[in-house]
Amino acid sequence: MPLSMPEEAYEELKKAVGERNVSIEPEVLETYSYMNGLAQGGVGFHWCRLPIGVVLPGTTEEVQKIVGICRKYKLKFKAHSSAWIGMAMAMTGNVIILDMRRMDKLEINDRDGYLVTESFPPAGVAQIEAMKKGLQPHLVGAGPNASNLASATSMQGTGGTSVRTSMNERNVLAVEWVLPNGEVLRLGSLNSPGAGWFCGDGPGPSLRGMMRGAVGQVGGNGVFTRVALKLYPWYGPEYRCGGEPPFYDSEEVPDSYLRYVVWDSHDNEAEALYKLGEAEIIDYNNRWAAGAFTSGITTSNQEYLEAEAAGEYKEKFGNGFWTFFMHAPSERAIAHRIKVFEKIIADTNGEILDTMIFGKRSYELALQNAVRAIWIAKAAYMPTSHNTGSMPMAYENIDQCFKHALPISLKAKETYARQDKILNEGVDNCYVCMDEDSHYIHIEHACLVEPWEPEAEPSAVAMAGMIEALARGIGPIYMSFPGSPRDMMRYMIYMGRIQNMIDPDSITDGMSAISKIIG
Amino acid sequence: MSLSDYHYEVSHCHRCSYCKHMPFQLMKSQRFSAGCPSVAYRNFHSYSAGGKVILALSILEGRVKEYTETMADIVFECTMCGACQVKCRTYNYNLNVLEVMQELRIHLIENGQLIPEHLMVIEGLKREDNVFGEPKADRNKWLEGLNVKDINNEKADVLFHPGCRVCYDGEFWDNARGAVTILQEAGVDVGTAGKEDSCCGGRAYEMGFRGELVNYAEALASRIKASGATKLVTPCADCYGTFKALFPLVGQKLDVEILHITEYLDRLIKEGKIKLENEVPMKITYHDPCKLGRKGEPGILWEGEYKRVEPHIFAAVPEKPIKLGLNGCYDPPRDVLKAIPGVELVEMERNRAHSWCCGSGGGALEAFEDFSTWTALERVEEAKSTGAEAMVTACPWCERNFRDALEENDQKYEVYDVVDLVRKSMGR
Numbered sequence: 001m002p003l004s005m006p007e008e009a010y011e012e013l014k015k016a017v018g019e020r021n022v023s024i025e026p027e028v029l030e031t032y033s034y035m036n037g038l039a040q041g042g043v044g045f046h047w048c049r050l051p052i053g054v055v056l057p058g059t060t061e062e063v064q065k066i067v068g069i070c071r072k073y074k075l076k077f078k079a080h081s082s083a084w085i086g087m088a089m090a091m092t093g094n095v096i097i098l099d100m101r102r103m104d105k106l107e108i109n110d111r112d113g114y115l116v117t118e119s120f121p122p123a124g125v126a127q128i129e130a131m132k133k134g135l136q137p138h139l140v141g142a143g144p145n146a147s148n149l150a151s152a153t154s155m156q157g158t159g160g161t162s163v164r165t166s167m168n169e170r171n172v173l174a175v176e177w178v179l180p181n182g183e184v185l186r187l188g189s190l191n192s193p194g195a196g197w198f199c200g201d202g203p204g205p206s207l208r209g210m211m212r213g214a215v216g217q218v219g220g221n222g223v224f225t226r227v228a229l230k231l232y233p234w235y236g237p238e239y240r241c242g243g244e245p246p247f248y249d250s251e252e253v254p255d256s257y258l259r260y261v262v263w264d265s266h267d268n269e270a271e272a273l274y275k276l277g278e279a280e281i282i283d284y285n286n287r288w289a290a291g292a293f294t295s296g297i298t299t300s301n302q303e304y305l306e307a308e309a310a311g312e313y314k315e316k317f318g319n320g321f322w323t324f325f326m327h328a329p330s331e332r333a334i335a336h337r338i339k340v341f342e343k344i345i346a347d348t349n350g351e352i353l354d355t356m357i358f359g360k361r362s363y364e365l366a367l368q369n370a371v372r373a374i375w376i377a378k379a380a381y382m383p384t385s386h387n388t389g390s391m392p393m394a395y396e397n398i399d400q401c402f403k404h405a406l407p408i409s410l411k412a413k414e415t416y417a418r419q420d421k422i423l424n425e426g427v428d429n430c431y432v433c434m435d436e437d438s439h440y441i442h443i444e445h446a447c448l449v450e451p452w453e454p455e456a457e458p459s460a461v462a463m464a465g466m467i468e469a470l471a472r473g474i475g476p477i478y479m480s481f482p483g484s485p486r487d488m489m490r491y492m493i494y495m496g497r498i499q500n501m502i503d504p505d506s507i508t509d510g511m512s513a514i515s516k517i518i519g
Numbered sequence: 520m521s522l523s524d525y526h527y528e529v530s531h532c533h534r535c536s537y538c539k540h541m542p543f544q545l546m547k548s549q550r551f552s553a554g555c556p557s558v559a560y561r562n563f564h565s566y567s568a569g570g571k572v573i574l575a576l577s578i579l580e581g582r583v584k585e586y587t588e589t590m591a592d593i594v595f596e597c598t599m600c601g602a603c604q605v606k607c608r609t610y611n612y613n614l615n616v617l618e619v620m621q622e623l624r625i626h627l628i629e630n631g632q633l634i635p636e637h638l639m640v641i642e643g644l645k646r647e648d649n650v651f652g653e654p655k656a657d658r659n660k661w662l663e664g665l666n667v668k669d670i671n672n673e674k675a676d677v678l679f680h681p682g683c684r685v686c687y688d689g690e691f692w693d694n695a696r697g698a699v700t701i702l703q704e705a706g707v708d709v710g711t712a713g714k715e716d717s718c719c720g721g722r723a724y725e726m727g728f729r730g731e732l733v734n735y736a737e738a739l740a741s742r743i744k745a746s747g748a749t750k751l752v753t754p755c756a757d758c759y760g761t762f763k764a765l766f767p768l769v770g771q772k773l774d775v776e777i778l779h780i781t782e783y784l785d786r787l788i789k790e791g792k793i794k795l796e797n798e799v800p801m802k803i804t805y806h807d808p809c810k811l812g813r814k815g816e817p818g819i820l821w822e823g824e825y826k827r828v829e830p831h832i833f834a835a836v837p838e839k840p841i842k843l844g845l846n847g848c849y850d851p852p853r854d855v856l857k858a859i860p861g862v863e864l865v866e867m868e869r870n871r872a873h874s875w876c877c878g879s880g881g882g883a884l885e886a887f888e889d890f891s892t893w894t895a896l897e898r899v900e901e902a903k904s905t906g907a908e909a910m911v912t913a914c915p916w917c918e919r920n921f922r923d924a925l926e927e928n929d930q931k932y933e934v935y936d937v938v939d940l941v942r943k944s945m946g947r
Contacts, residue, residue, distance in 0.1 A: 023563060025589040027574060030582060031565040034573040036534040046530065046576070056562050082536050083564070101562045106549055124543040125552050144543040145536050241544040245843045245872065246609040248544045299841060300612050301834035374543050377535040378610040384831055385531035385613045423831035450831040452527065 005052045009073040016065035021056040032097050035086030049090040051097040058102040060225040067182045078219035078509040081120050081147030087218045095509045113231045123148040131238045135231040138165035139373040153224040154216040158442040160286040162435040165232045176226035180503040213495045220510015235329045239371050247364045255334045256327040260353040270402040272348035280437045281337040284325035284370040287432035290317040291425030295382035296365045296375050304383045314426050325370035380446055388458040390445040391465030391476040401443040409445040412464040421457040423448040522626040527825040529576040531613035538568040538603035551868040551901050556876050556894040557597040565593045568603035568616040575623050586632040594623050595634050599725045599881030600809040605844045605872050624727035636886035637726040648717035649683040661692040668710035670746035675710025678748040682755030683718050684915040691915045697942045698754055698780050705792040712742055721761030726882040736771035743775050754780040756914030760810025764818035781913050781937050785851035788858050795944040798861035804907035807874035808914035813844025844872030852913045852937050859944045865905045877917035895924035899932055909933035
């Protein structure tokens with residue numbers, strides 16, 4: 001296998017996409033080898049493998065040509081959209097990165113309630129176009145900057161709106177997919193010319209499971225170039241905001257209800273979630289704790305420290321707090337939902353708090369998160385700019401998450417925070433959201449670390465959580481798909497077989513190497 | 520400060536790409552959702568603010584050992600418009616991308632990686648004290664026939680600084696002369712620096728030449744001191760931003776009130792000293808020049824370092840000023856336009872601190888003409904999308920770039936300066 005771009009391959013790539021859309025310049029490649037995001041803090045360094053080239057395809061046909069060239073010269077490839085986590089970078093040698101920025105077409109079909117997006121358009125961009133037509137897409141928890149296509153086809157697709165808009169993988173109506181062999185596979189009704197995009201799986205067996213498994217293959221299955229996604233109602237008007245940074249001034253959303261809620265125990269918190277899910281009244285939900293709130297509401301590290309010292313956020317939100325948003329088509333409908341909501345919170349000993357509790361900033365954080373999922377880039381990263389997850393990271397039923405995943409990660413965090421190996425932000429900084437009005441939630445634990453800190457051991461806390469989870473017979477990542485180490489192995493074998501079928505020559509540079517080997 | 524002083528900052532990029540987009544709070548359409556001209560034009564991540572931050576980290580950590588033309592292209596094919604700074608700083612208070620990009624430019628120059636077109640500008644500047652290399656003797660041609668004080672001979676309350684673009688581009692002479700006359704008729708005691716007038720040094724600084732800015736800042740400070748002026752007024756947004764934001768960064772705070780001409784006109788209109796009586800029936804949109812708006816935010820020299828103040832908390836000590844484009848000059852030009860009878864002002868989607876650049880800044884116009892033109896035409900498209908029949912700006916550099924881009928591409932669209940419309944309303 002070559003260790004750099006063969007000259008002939010470079011020439012062919014230039015022919016395929018145009019000279020200005022290919023680079024093998026070391027300075028350009030360098031900027032595609034830096035990683036931050038949830039993965040970075042865990043491993044404790046910024047740099048990953050240098051790709052041997054970066055290509056900017058503009059059409060599906062160009063993607064096919066790139067894949068063909070990779071096959072011809074035995075080069076690996078991986079596509080990314082926003083590239084907001086290390087997994088988007090090259091994992092092995094001889095990798096060409098397909099930066100999908102030029103594939104930015106977006107189409108909203110309001111009559112049938114779906115959108116068709118190419119690889120790049122960020123979810124937040126799709127949302128503003130959909131809102132103009134009284135609709136809205138799913139917004140992944142990563143934020144509005146993340147591609148809708150990526151979370152639907154290649155990565156985990158849950159977020160604060162999932163309670164209403166489902167996990168994005170379940171919104172997929174049709175897909176255009178350049179396989180590792182260079183052929184284009186169209187799933188759903190795309191396989192029937194003129195039939196439109198809006199059939200879930202089309203005639204014949206569903207291929208969605210093979211396409212992504214539980215959480216997607218993160219670039220390991222070829223390149224997804226277009227996807228049709230289900231849209232959900234937005235009762236309007238379009239979200240409008242003005243004012244000045246950093247917090248801006250949002251216009252009020254009519255017929256809506258936005259509140260913070262805290263509970264006195266995890267048992268009551270869990271009980272309320274079951275009831276809220278069954279009531280089917282929530283449009284956005286998000287649990288965080290004092291750490292993330294302090295990160296979001298402050299504007300400098302000094303201010304963060306002052307807020308920490310004052311202690312009022314910790315006092316109120318130290319054991320976690322929820323943001324709930326409801327939006328309805330009429331005054332009567334929202335009034336009904338509010339009644340149901342208030343009863344459930346009262347029945348579970350919860351406390352409803354006005355989002356202005358800590359002033360205008362706390363209101364803007366709540367509303368902008370609820371409607372636009374905006375503040376993850378700050379709340380999950382400040383004040384250290386680095387966040388390692390603390391395991392287990394779970395998608396499971398409410399009891400499983402609150403009785404197993406959360407206690408394990410809390411214990412691990414407490415131990416390492418006490419030794420200053422991670423930031424002591426009040427230990428509980430657990431992110432949770434409900435999915436699909438169901439009894440299932442997604443849970444992951446923010447764990448901030450400063451890489452310049454001499455005592456930092458970012459990977460230790462993740463390892464501790466993982467070991468404890470395995471000792472208890474549960475999976476350290478995405479508890480639902482492994483279930484147990486034995487089941488996890490079976491899952492990996494199954495997915496590995498699928499991967500070997502889709503990519504028999506191992507030409508993609510996905511995250512599925514282990515499962516492929518096992519398979 | 521030098522690039523190495525930014526090691527902490529450049530190792531704290533979230534890689535979130537918010538620097539590339541309009542703020543998601545304010546975004547109104549996919550068409551105008553881009554925030555950074557450089558990455559929107561080139562598409563490779565390298566050209567975004569985040570990409571340049573990674574490049575800086577790579578240099579500081581010794582991964583990239585040679586200074587190459589490609590590196591210079593990545594760093595300099597950028598208008599330094601500062602839109603990225605506003606977006607990034609909203610979410611990340613460990614990083615100031617615009618400062619990093621500026622230091623990266625200076626670092627490249629110090630290491631011999633020069634952009635030839637920029638070098639020509641600097642040579643001309645050193646020789647003739649203007650960015651075009653035109654004869655210094657011609658600098659005051661625009662003034663011929665006007666009766667304006669020369670501060671070298673007599674005191675004046677207001678020092679009028681025209682800027683290189685106005686002095687050497689005949690298309691702007693009527694406008695500048697008109698501005699001076701309006702001020703005089705409003706009872707303002709105006710003077711110019713006469714033969715001592717020179718460049719502000721701002722464009723040289725953004726090309727990576729810090730020394731030129733220091734020299735011109737010192738010279739202007741001396742002139743102001745000698746003149747006894749209490750106000751420094753300029754019709755050029757580029758100069759305004761240099762005086763307000765850049766001079767303090769090289770330790771030169773002018774002991775005078777710095778006003779853009781639109782600020783001063785706004786004040787005089789509100790004081791009733793200027794009457795706008797004639798109807799100017801036009802639907803217009805206003806383009807915020809970067810260096811009048813977000814980069815007109817007053818600069819503060821910060822001299823400190825990032826220190827470990829608690830386990831896992833490093834902080835800028837003393838606290839670093841937050842640069843979010845606040846307190847730029849946004850309302851005065853709009854208020855002037857609104858005061859003109861018959862004018863209907865409509866806003867573009869990207870406005871105020873989030874205005875899309877005209878493409879002429881940061882040395883892009885001089886060295887990356889295609890990029891500069893593309894950036895200007897993007898803005899024209901946005902202006903047209905509002906239904907406005909004309910775009911009005913407050914900077915001769917913006918106006919020149921828009922007009923040239925339109926002409927080169929056989930497009931027609933009216934572009935004015937705020938002063939043009941004031942003059943129309945005053946029957947000039």
